[in-house]
Amino acid sequence: MDVLKQVFLGDFMPHGMCYMWKPGLLWLHVSSDALIFFAYTSIPFTLLYILKRRQDLVFSKVMALFVAFVLLCGFTHAIAIWNVWNGAYWFSGAVKSITALVSVATAIALYKLIPALDAIPTVHDLQHQIALRKNKEQELTSQQTLLQRYSDELVRSNQELDHFAYVASHDLKSPLRGIRQLVNFIKEDLEDANIELPDNVQQHMKQVDTRINRMNKLLDDLLAYSRADNIEGDIEKVDCNHLTQELFELVNSKPNLKLTLNEPLPMVTTLKTPLTTVFRNLFDNAIKHHDKEHGVIDVKAEEQDNYYLFTVSDDGPGVAPDYHEKILALFKTLKPRDQVEGSGMGLAMIKKIVGRFGGSITIESDVGKGMSFSFQWPKESIIRQQHALKVTQM
Numbered sequence: 544m545d546v547l548k549q550v551f552l553g554d555f556m557p558h559g560m561c562y563m564w565k566p567g568l569l570w571l572h573v574s575s576d577a578l579i580f581f582a583y584t585s586i587p588f589t590l591l592y593i594l595k596r597r598q599d600l601v602f603s604k605v606m607a608l609f610v611a612f613v614l615l616c617g618f619t620h621a622i623a624i625w626n627v628w629n630g631a632y633w634f635s636g637a638v639k640s641i642t643a644l645v646s647v648a649t650a651i652a653l654y655k656l657i658p659a660l661d662a663i664p665t666v667h668d669l670q671h672q673i674a675l676r677k678n679k680e681q682e683l684t685s686q687q688t689l690l691q692r693y694s695d696e697l698v699r700s701n702q703e704l705d706h707f708a709y710v711a712s713h714d715l716k717s718p719l720r721g722i723r724q725l726v727n728f729i730k731e732d733l734e735d736a737n738i739e740l741p742d743n744v745q746q747h748m749k750q751v752d753t754r755i756n757r758m759n760k761l762l763d764d765l766l767a768y769s770r771a772d773n774i775e776g777d778i779e780k781v782d783c784n785h786l787t788q789e790l791f792e793l794v795n796s797k798p799n800l801k802l803t804l805n806e807p808l809p810m811v812t813t814l815k816t817p818l819t820t821v822f823r824n825l826f827d828n829a830i831k832h833h834d835k836e837h838g839v840i841d842v843k844a845e846e847q848d849n850y851y852l853f854t855v856s857d858d859g860p861g862v863a864p865d866y867h868e869k870i871l872a873l874f875k876t877l878k879p880r881d882q883v884e885g886s887g888m889g890l891a892m893i894k895k896i897v898g899r900f901g902g903s904i905t906i907e908s909d910v911g912k913g914m915s916f917s918f919q920w921p922k923e924s925i926i927r928q929q930h931a932l933k934v935t936q937m
Contacts, residue, residue, distance in 0.1 A: 555630030558623070573627055576620040583617025586610075605656060608649040615642040723755050778926060781815050783808035783853075787822055787842050794827045799836055805843035809851060812923040817896045822855070824889040825916055829857040832914075850902055850919040858913045867906040893918065900929055 562568045587610040619642055622635045664672065726748065733740060740748070784807055791802040811818070822842075829840050838858050845852040862870060871894045893916075897904050902919030921929070 555632050557626060557628050557630050559627045562627075569627060573624050576623045580617045580620040580624070583613050583620070586613045605649070605652045608645065608652055612642070612645045612649045615645055618642075719755055719758055723752070726751055726755075777814075778812060778923070779815055780810055780812050781818060782810050783844065786815075786819065787826075790819065790823050791826050791840070794823060795830055797830055797833065797838075800830060800833060800838045800840060803839055803841045805841055808842065808844050808853075809846065811851060811920070813920070813926050817899075818920060821893050821896055821918065821920075822853075824893050825855040828889055829855065829859060829914065833857060833859040835859065847919070849925055850921055852917055852919055854915060854917040856913060856915040861908045861910050861912045861914055862906070863910050864908070867908065870906075871904070900925060 558572075559569055562572065590606065590610060615638065619635070619638055622631070622638055625631060626635055730748070784804060787804070787808065788802065795802075826840065835858070841854075841856045843854050843856075845854075871890050894904055897918045897920070900919075900921045902921060904916060904918040907915040907917070
């Protein structure tokens with residue numbers, strides 16, 4: 544008890560005696576210290592309230608030191624009021640020493656913050672950044688408007704091209720039919736007149752018929768190519784095992800060619816028509832160019848993150864690597880069309896369809912080592928996104 548009395552009451556002369564107990568001077572100091580005490584103690588509570596309102600602000604170590612510093616400073620003024628009537632200078636000195644330590648620690652911590660404070664943009668910098676951002680937003684808005692206009696024009700242009708391809712393919716077939724009829728009329732007239740044409744003329748007549756068929760095929764493929772990336776239709780489950788077997792039997796013109804499935808192919812939820820077009824053209828290409836009496840066409844599939852990787856391989860003559868890109872181009876064939884009938888659009892159509900869904904097609908081949916086409920086909924989520932986007936644009 545004596546120790547506590549010595550600390551909190553003390554045997555020293557109170558400050559009031561220094562003021563000669565004059566009420567005006569005494570209460571001037573007391574009221575000032577009291578206001579400072581209440582102000583200092585209110586600051587930490589205000590900071591805590593701000594931190595509660597603003598959860599994005601972080602209560603850092605510097606803020607903790609600052610709160611302790613402010614509280615201790617306020618407490619020293621409260622002790623000053625106490626010492627007006629009491630001489631507890633040991634207690635006052637102890638609190639001041641603690642306040643001094645906390646003050647020095649706070650000052651050091653604030654000094655260490657100077658580099659970070661220098662990195663904080665000024666109000667002028669922020670205003671400049673805001674102005675730049677507004678300008679950029681205006682530019683982006685203008686570009687978005689321009690892109691939308693280009694997109695609308697592209698959609699319109701594609702629609703016009705589709706219409707043109709449809710009309711052209713139908714209108715151009717009409718004179719072809721007329722030419723075929725004229726050829727048949729000539730043949731009938733010659734037969735009626737018992738006129739036998741020389742071998743070279745008969746060969747020319749056969750070439751006319753062959754090239755009429757080729758032109759018809761070219762027009763059909765042109766129309767198909769113009770609609771290759773059309774993703775209209777219903778999304779359905781497709782058994783790739785059944786689909787490939789059915790397509791191979793449909794297009795196979797060489798009975799000694801066989802289809803093998805390395806492993807069971809997946810069941811995919813997709814648009815059936817474009818997938819059918821891809822497999823049909825790959826089978827047709829492999830069968831048409833196969834140069835051996837017996838052969839095998841193999842199909843396998845590998846599951847990826849968002850795609851299935853299908854590979855169609857054959858043991859035919861193969862193609863040199865220098866020509867891999869060429870055979871995927873439109874109207875490109877490696878052999879004269881009089882040797883191998885084809886429009887040169889089948890592989891280009893495959894590339895267009897696969898690219899429409901964000902996939903890729905790759906070729907592995909060399910002369911005498913067969914041909915292998917690998918293409919990515921999207922899983923259900925991508926198919927539905929593309930289909931929904933197409934519906935939105937219509």
